[in-house]
Amino acid sequence: MTYHIEKTQQGEKYNTIFSSITSAERRKRTSRSRLKKRILLGTYIVLLMLPIYWLLNMSLQTNSEILGSMTLWPQNVTLDNYIGIFSNPSWYMGYVNSIMYVAMNMVITMLVALPAAYAFSRYKFIGDKHLFFWLLTNLMAPPAVFLLPYFQLYYSVGLFDTHIAVALAHCLFNIPLAIWILEGFMSSVPKEIDETAYIDGYSFPKFFIKIFIPMISSGIGVVLFFLFMFSWVELLLARTLTATDAQPIGMIMTRTSTASGIDWGTLAAAGMLTIIPGVLVVYFVRNHIAKGFALGRT
Amino acid sequence: MSWMVWTLPTAIFFSSIAAMLAGMTVWELRSPSIERKGFLPISTTRGDRLFISLLSAAFIHLGVVGFTAFPILLASAISVIWLFIMMRWG
Amino acid sequence: MNNKVQNNRAWLLVLPMLVLVAFSAIIPLMTVVNYSVQDVLGPNARFFTGTEWFTTMLNDPNLQAAFGRQVLFSLTILAIQIPLGIGIALLMPKKGWQASAVLILITMPLLVPWNVVGSIWQIFTRGDIGLMGWSLGEIGINYNITRNAGDAWFTIILMDVWHWTPLVAMLCYSGLRSIPEAYYQAARIDRASKWAVFRYIQLPKLINVLVIAVLLRFMHSFMIYAEPFVLTGGGPGSSTTFLTQSLATMAIGQQDLGPSAAFSIIYFLVILLVSWIFYTTIMHMQKDKNSQGGA
Numbered sequence: 001m002t003y004h005i006e007k008t009q010q011g012e013k014y015n016t017i018f019s020s021i022t023s024a025e026r027r028k029r030t031s032r033s034r035l036k037k038r039i040l041l042g043t044y045i046v047l048l049m050l051p052i053y054w055l056l057n058m059s060l061q062t063n064s065e066i067l068g069s070m071t072l073w074p075q076n077v078t079l080d081n082y083i084g085i086f087s088n089p090s091w092y093m094g095y096v097n098s099i100m101y102v103a104m105n106m107v108i109t110m111l112v113a114l115p116a117a118y119a120f121s122r123y124k125f126i127g128d129k130h131l132f133f134w135l136l137t138n139l140m141a142p143p144a145v146f147l148l149p150y151f152q153l154y155y156s157v158g159l160f161d162t163h164i165a166v167a168l169a170h171c172l173f174n175i176p177l178a179i180w181i182l183e184g185f186m187s188s189v190p191k192e193i194d195e196t197a198y199i200d201g202y203s204f205p206k207f208f209i210k211i212f213i214p215m216i217s218s219g220i221g222v223v224l225f226f227l228f229m230f231s232w233v234e235l236l237l238a239r240t241l242t243a244t245d246a247q248p249i250g251m252i253m254t255r256t257s258t259a260s261g262i263d264w265g266t267l268a269a270a271g272m273l274t275i276i277p278g279v280l281v282v283y284f285v286r287n288h289i290a291k292g293f294a295l296g297r298t
Numbered sequence: 299m300s301w302m303v304w305t306l307p308t309a310i311f312f313s314s315i316a317a318m319l320a321g322m323t324v325w326e327l328r329s330p331s332i333e334r335k336g337f338l339p340i341s342t343t344r345g346d347r348l349f350i351s352l353l354s355a356a357f358i359h360l361g362v363v364g365f366t367a368f369p370i371l372l373a374s375a376i377s378v379i380w381l382f383i384m385m386r387w388g
Numbered sequence: 389m390n391n392k393v394q395n396n397r398a399w400l401l402v403l404p405m406l407v408l409v410a411f412s413a414i415i416p417l418m419t420v421v422n423y424s425v426q427d428v429l430g431p432n433a434r435f436f437t438g439t440e441w442f443t444t445m446l447n448d449p450n451l452q453a454a455f456g457r458q459v460l461f462s463l464t465i466l467a468i469q470i471p472l473g474i475g476i477a478l479l480m481p482k483k484g485w486q487a488s489a490v491l492i493l494i495t496m497p498l499l500v501p502w503n504v505v506g507s508i509w510q511i512f513t514r515g516d517i518g519l520m521g522w523s524l525g526e527i528g529i530n531y532n533i534t535r536n537a538g539d540a541w542f543t544i545i546l547m548d549v550w551h552w553t554p555l556v557a558m559l560c561y562s563g564l565r566s567i568p569e570a571y572y573q574a575a576r577i578d579r580a581s582k583w584a585v586f587r588y589i590q591l592p593k594l595i596n597v598l599v600i601a602v603l604l605r606f607m608h609s610f611m612i613y614a615e616p617f618v619l620t621g622g623g624p625g626s627s628t629t630f631l632t633q634s635l636a637t638m639a640i641g642q643q644d645l646g647p648s649a650a651f652s653i654i655y656f657l658v659i660l661l662v663s664w665i666f667y668t669t670i671m672h673m674q675k676d677k678n679s680q681g682g683a
Contacts, residue, residue, distance in 0.1 A: 040479055041479040041490070045490065045494070047550075048550065048554075049493065049496075050512075050520075051509060051520075052496065054508075054512050054518065054519045055511065055512075058511060058517070066517055067516070067517065070517075112405040112408055115401040115402075115404070115405075116404075119398035119401035119402050120402075123392055123394070123395045124392045124393065124394045124395070125394070125395060125397075125398040125399055126396055126399075128398075129671075131402065131406075133663075133664070133667050136663060137660055138409060138413050139607075140607040140659055140662075140663045141611075141656055141659050142611030142631075142632050142635075142655065142659065143611070144611065144613065144632045144635045144639075144652070145417075145420070145655055145656045145659075146412070146413060146416040146417060146420070147416075147636070147639060147652075148416070148419070148420055148423060148648060148649055148652060149416045149420060152419070153415060153416060153419070168408065168411065171409060171412055172412040172413055175409050176409070179405070229498060229499055232501060233499070233500065233501045235502060235614050236613055236632075236636070250501050250502075250503045250504065250614075253503065253504070253507065264511065264517065267511075271504045274501050274504050275496065277499075278496070278499025278500070279492065279496060282491075282492055282496075283492060286488045286491055287488070289491060289495070289558070
């Protein structure tokens with residue numbers, strides 16, 4: 001196990017430093033504190049996973065089994081709930097709608113946030129600090145504050161109930177977030193690189209696309225993760241701006257509660273399916289994500 | 299534009315905000331502001347002081363409108379004096 | 389940071405972004421201000437009311453109560469999540485496949501849509517079908533979030549801790565990873581205690597990310613909506629109705645444009661003030677760091 005190898009290597013390192021402490025004593029002490037750490041962390045993760053496990057558990061049961069008796073795992077595993085969702089367009093279109101506006105939002109945000117973040121990281125200009133602050137307030141302000149006229153606004157420009165409307169509305173907080181993180185990543189790229197490129201005769205757009213963007217690609221990956229996350233989880237704006245054609249999955253899920261009670265199995269299955277895209281995205285950026293959480297500033 | 303239900307007072311309000319921003323930009327281009335430290339605990343530029351004054355003006359208005367019977371003009375008068383103090387000594 | 393060039397043409401790079409954000413932020417905000425001074429009954433039936441709505445809203449006991457609950461809620465979750473997040477970050481492995489696995493598992497709650505978070509906990513805490521509600525009932529604790537306000541509060545706080553502590557932990561984890569190994573070795577040579585290592589090596593490095601964590605957590609908890617809405621619907625009574633939900637009920641449910649607009653503006657001003665305080669703090673911390681670095 002890697003755990004043992006690491007431990008011995010560390011033990012040897014200590015030995016060279018502390019000749020007075022026997023290696024056996026040292027080893028015992030570090031391994032005990034390591035074990036304690038593992039147990040604590042393990043407990044936390046188990047607690048963290050319990051509600052999600054329970055959702056999974058319910059999604060694999062029929063409603064009669066759910067309501068019938070308390071079981072810690074499904075007695076008769078059934079995929080009916082999932083099949084029900086995937087065979088009904090009014091259900092699975094919810095996922096398609098959500099993914100569509102999230103993707104549109106990621107593209108739009110990136111296109112405008114990259115040059116803006118470059119401007120903030122490289123230049124001083126009139127009002128730069130105040131502009132940056134104003135951007136952050138949009139990230140911090142509750143969407144509900146802007147919500148009142150949204151229907152009117154998007155209706156008057158003819159975008160109501162389209163995917164692009166939700167994508168544009170989510171720019172409200174996603175563009176500031178993207179600029180905030182990207183600015184951190186860009187500022188850690190030395191300025192000399194820009195200057196050398198300009199001396200070598202690169203034009204700004206060519207330099208930006210050919211040299212600069214590849215240099216901050218891990219930052220871009222992390223930003224895309226954050227954009228996905230915040231657009232995917234938001235519901236208030238998405239719900240207000242759509243009626244039927246672009247309705248997000250979160251809204252369709254409310255259909256499970258009917259007059260005859262709540263369809264728990266379908267609700268759980270639909271919930272499980274909303275978690276999966278996020279896990280996929282996080283898997284792809286797992287190696288860069290830690291830096292991204294510090295907004296590129298470590 | 300009719301859905302934005304403009305009224306004269308709010309139109310004047312936003313025009314004056316826009317005018318202030320434009321004015322500050324021109325002023326900044328003519329003679330760039332230098333950060334300095336006044337009675338506030340932080341060093342500020344002209345723009346910062348304007349922002350602080352406007353934000354406190356908003357809260358002064360809310361306070362007067364919400365919790366006293368004084369006319370709103372009183373709040374505006376206090377705000378203008380406060381704006382002047384901030385810009386001069388803040 | 390310090391060698392930026394003065395160039396006002398940089399505005400051209402910022403402009404497209406500005407247009408987009410302004411479309412979603414400034415136009416609606418202006419309209420909200422317009423609504424707030426009128427009684428809008430229809431496109432052609434509106435009356436100028438001046439500051440009347442503001443007076444009403446500021447003195448509305450329901451909203452004052454919601455505001456109080458909101459502040460209490462935000463402070464409670466900060467008091468729990470920040471220390472807990474630091475603790476978890478200290479426990480997380482720094483490299484190897486375990487690090488990736490832990491990372492993916494811990495970020496999971498962050499990627500669940502907010503209303504689904506509500507559904508997950510609604511299911512989890514029900515007395516008949518939920519693991520937690522059922523277990524508590526089995527060991528004889530009378531637990532019911534639809535009847536007992538205390539239980540509802542406890543559950544909402546637990547849900548928020550479950551949902552958002554990972555964010556604090558991830559922020560702290562990334563702060564901790566940036567500490568060079570040499571610092572720890574020096575501490576070992578000095579035989580520094582664990583507490584001393586935390587206090588004099590880890591905490592100073594964490595301050596930067598902690599400010600960001602407090603800022604993000606405060607702001608997000610201050611606008612919390614979908615989770616309690618799904619879980620408790622604001623009840624029992626109005627014991628878990630927070631600000632955004634009051635606003636949404638007024639705006640969407642009752643279509644009271646004027647009052648809810650006035651309320652929006654007050655809400656926005658409070659947020660503006662808090663963000664400004666945080667922003668100034670962050671900027672000054674960066675400035676101090678730069679001047680200490682001798683740049």
